[in-house]
Amino acid sequence: MKKTLLFAFLLLGTVFAQAQNISKNALGLRLGDNDGFGGEVSYQRGLSKDTRLEFDLGWRNSNSVDAVKLAALHQWVWNIDGGFNWYAGLGGGIGSWSTNDYFIGNQKFNGESNTVLFGAGDIGIEYNFDIPIQLSLDYRPEFYFSDGINDNFGSDIALGIRYRF
Template sequence: MKKTFFIIAILFIGVFSANAQDISKNAIGVRFGGNNGFGGEISYQRALGSNNRLEIDLGLRKGDAFKATGLYQWVWALEDQFNWYAGFGGGIASANSNSAIFGAGVIGIEYNFDIPLMISLDFRPEVGFSDFYDGFQSDFGLGLRYQF
């Protein structure tokens, strides 16, 4: 019985080790999405481990409006160069002398090309906590990032 348990444990560890995905240490680029009028964002990702990372996005709009988002993400391998990821975080937004804070989540899929380029598609739900940015908001985004 102990040998059977040991063999199952080794197989279990082997399967999850084979699916572990090393993510790039850094990635920088853009994320295009609706983002409640903020449109495109400058996006930076920093690996915190072999399968988790921090993403920081900054959306700017004409005038003095901005939206900054920080997300902690877990990344899992799907197949070859495809990964999927999920995470949570929050941020701040400001427009026309109004400010807001919000909580955010993210779920998405990404493809790593043989060159240091990554393309991603994600869904980001957000919950705002002010008159300016109140209640549930969400958008889909397309990201293009250079990995280094």
């Protein structure tokens, strides 16, 4: 039992002690469901050797719905091996949506609009290639407040591709 605990302690110490250099900047796309937004423009800004900020801007403009959403997360990054990392983060954001007036038969219904606030978490894996490209896959649960529909929970799985500089 003592050997198992010692091994686990040493393994955790090795994982957390490994230093990695995350990019100072990374810009690209985050492609997922994201409650109907589909894709987002994604920007990461390195704060230290193992933390960064991520900002994601999604928008939707269709025949019946217009929406915009901005998410900001603080992420902690841990190296697994070489350019392969995993990360977790916390943050939140704000969004706005509006629907156009619509008809069902001959009856007209007025469109609606609202502003939404949300808290978010983030967990994912990424690979930084030798060339300045980063691929990531993450899961983001979001907890909505005042969205006017269901004041509820939404989640998103997305693939990210970013240019690091």
